[in-house]
Amino acid sequence: MTQVQLAGTGMTTFGSHPDRTGRDMFADAGLAALEDAGVPAGDVDELFYGNFVGTLSEGQGHQGPLMAEALGTTVPSRRIESACASSGLAVHDAVRAIRSGESDVVVAGGMERMTNMGTAGATKGLASAADDLYEVRSGVTFPGAYALMARAYFDEYGGTHEDLAHIAVKNHDNALANDHAHLQQEITVADALDAPEIASPFTLYDACPISDGAAAIVLTTPEYAAEHDLEADVAITGAGHGGDTMALHDRQSLSKTPATRDAAVDAYDDAGIEPSDISVAEVHDCFTIAEVLALEGLGLYSHGEAIGAARRGETRRDGELPVNLSGGLKAKGHPVGATGAAQVAAIATLLDGTHPRADAVDDATVGVAQNAGGTVASATVHVLEVME
Amino acid sequence: MTDVTNGEYDAFLEALAAGEGYYRSCENGHGLLPPRRACPHCGDRNLTERDLPSAGEIVTHTTVSVPTPQFEDDAPYVTAVVDFGGVRLTGVVRGIDQTAVEIGDRVTATVESNETDGERTIVFRPAE
Ligand SMILES: [Zn+2]
Numbered sequence: 001m002t003q004v005q006l007a008g009t010g011m012t013t014f015g016s017h018p019d020r021t022g023r024d025m026f027a028d029a030g031l032a033a034l035e036d037a038g039v040p041a042g043d044v045d046e047l048f049y050g051n052f053v054g055t056l057s058e059g060q061g062h063q064g065p066l067m068a069e070a071l072g073t074t075v076p077s078r079r080i081e082s083a084c085a086s087s088g089l090a091v092h093d094a095v096r097a098i099r100s101g102e103s104d105v106v107v108a109g110g111m112e113r114m115t116n117m118g119t120a121g122a123t124k125g126l127a128s129a130a131d132d133l134y135e136v137r138s139g140v141t142f143p144g145a146y147a148l149m150a151r152a153y154f155d156e157y158g159g160t161h162e163d164l165a166h167i168a169v170k171n172h173d174n175a176l177a178n179d180h181a182h183l184q185q186e187i188t189v190a191d192a193l194d195a196p197e198i199a200s201p202f203t204l205y206d207a208c209p210i211s212d213g214a215a216a217i218v219l220t221t222p223e224y225a226a227e228h229d230l231e232a233d234v235a236i237t238g239a240g241h242g243g244d245t246m247a248l249h250d251r252q253s254l255s256k257t258p259a260t261r262d263a264a265v266d267a268y269d270d271a272g273i274e275p276s277d278i279s280v281a282e283v284h285d286c287f288t289i290a291e292v293l294a295l296e297g298l299g300l301y302s303h304g305e306a307i308g309a310a311r312r313g314e315t316r317r318d319g320e321l322p323v324n325l326s327g328g329l330k331a332k333g334h335p336v337g338a339t340g341a342a343q344v345a346a347i348a349t350l351l352d353g354t355h356p357r358a359d360a361v362d363d364a365t366v367g368v369a370q371n372a373g374g375t376v377a378s379a380t381v382h383v384l385e386v387m388e
Numbered sequence: 389m390t391d392v393t394n395g396e397y398d399a400f401l402e403a404l405a406a407g408e409g410y411y412r413s414c415e416n417g418h419g420l421l422p423p424r425r426a427c428p429h430c431g432d433r434n435l436t437e438r439d440l441p442s443a444g445e446i447v448t449h450t451t452v453s454v455p456t457p458q459f460e461d462d463a464p465y466v467t468a469v470v471d472f473g474g475v476r477l478t479g480v481v482r483g484i485d486q487t488a489v490e491i492g493d494r495v496t497a498t499v500e501s502n503e504t505d506g507e508r509t510i511v512f513r514p515a516e
Binding site: 121123133135136139149155198202245248 | 420421429449454455456458460465468491
């Protein structure tokens with residue numbers, strides 16, 4: 001199987017950019033990734049582009065060709081939609097394209113423009129990742145769905161809102177050094193606990209912000225990288241994709257995420273690693289509880305154990321397993337369709353030493369990125385490794 | 389309200405409103421809500437219609453303060469997942485003080501209008 005080299009990364013600043021068009025944001029990230037890789041647009045064979053609600057927010061369908069054009073090419077492209085896992089899945093499918101031998105150079109990435117929809121519009125758009133008939137019409141919102149999982153988790157394993165607040169504090173702190181982050185604002189546990197409630201037990205600080213932005217990576221074969229003298233020290237050695245039922249009430253457990261578990265099993269098997277080999281992780285913390293569910297789904301913690309990880313300091317910057325050094329979705333921001341690619345870019349730059357928080361994981365050679373769609377009805381996991 | 393219907397979902401709401409709620413069960417006992425032609429857990433297509441038990445137990449709940457536009461005038465409201473033994477349903481809890489809703493509370497399922505646009509919503513009320 002062909003090895004998949006990660007040759008370049010690019011992203012816009014995540015934040016509130018209601019006046020920027022999607023095509024402009026994706027051009028910004030995608031061209032930066034090509035520049036970083038040292039690959040001309042003319043060498044790109046395919047584009048894998050993730051986007052969730054572009055047809056609602058911009059009234060724009062058929063975004064694949066539009067975004068390829070933005071990069072200066074008309075190569076084959078497709079828009080991949082899997083809610084918040086859209087660009088994690090774009091990366092997954094791009095890895096397949098390289099491995100299959102069909103393509104030598106691919107761009108994978110994603111874009112979301114949401115703040116132009118307003119809070120009500122964005123809340124409606126995000127809720128569409130849940131089952132419209134049996135959840136949204138029963139009052140479920142996106143924060144509400146994760147709040148249902150949080151309360152079920154507390155009931156089954158214990159844990160408190162204060163445990164979750166420590167996750168928010170950690171991720172906000174990590175984002176302080178990340179100039180691409182949406183929120184660069186230090187918060188305290190008391191700030192998080194005292195903030196206005198959005199869906200009990202969650203307050204405002206349990207939720208990621210509504211963000212605009214784009215991210216992209218360039219993947220190549222070792223042959224192409226060698227022939228063109230690219231600096232590509234990091235490879236994607238494992239890729240997994242898992243699924244589950246859309247509606248929470250159809251699942252056997254409300255406090256576990258088997259889609260993440262299944263994606264992780266495949267990705268680790270692919271890479272030939274064990275969870276204990278991983279020394280840094282970017283996980284899908286759209287809500288604080290989601291970081292807990294992700295760490296347990298990834299096999300990095302037993303069920304019921306990850307809830308206290310941030311409070312105990314284990315997942316903080318100076319802990320044994322730093323998690324979300326970028327700031328996570330919580331503070332870096334969550335332009336839905338861009339998130340999965342941004343996570344992979346974060347791990348790649350943490351491993352090659354160019355991320356502003358790379359000092360925290362000096363010796364790391366194996367990292368993992370986990371991206372989740374909706375309430376984890378879909379999930380992707382990627383293993384990245386430094387190649388000798 | 390629109391003239392367009394959602395097939396068996398609407399039929400299910402009408403039955404639930406009439407006190408004749410039902411669900412489908414596969415041969416391995418997985419409970420499903422219509423429309424379903426196959427069980428997502430085991431692939432079984434031999435689905436049997438069963439009566440929805442008259443009461444169930446809240447397994448998780450949340451009080452939503454930031455709603456979607458279709459529940460704007462309803463917020464804050466409580467949404468819960470209720471286990472009816474064999475099948476679970478999600479709906480809005482009414483008739484219990486919002487701060488007093490607890491996991492384990494016994495409720496019945498019915499259909500009522502939401503306060504925002506009058507659309508029908510699955511509603512749970514205290515059992516008895
Ligand atoms: Zn079944």
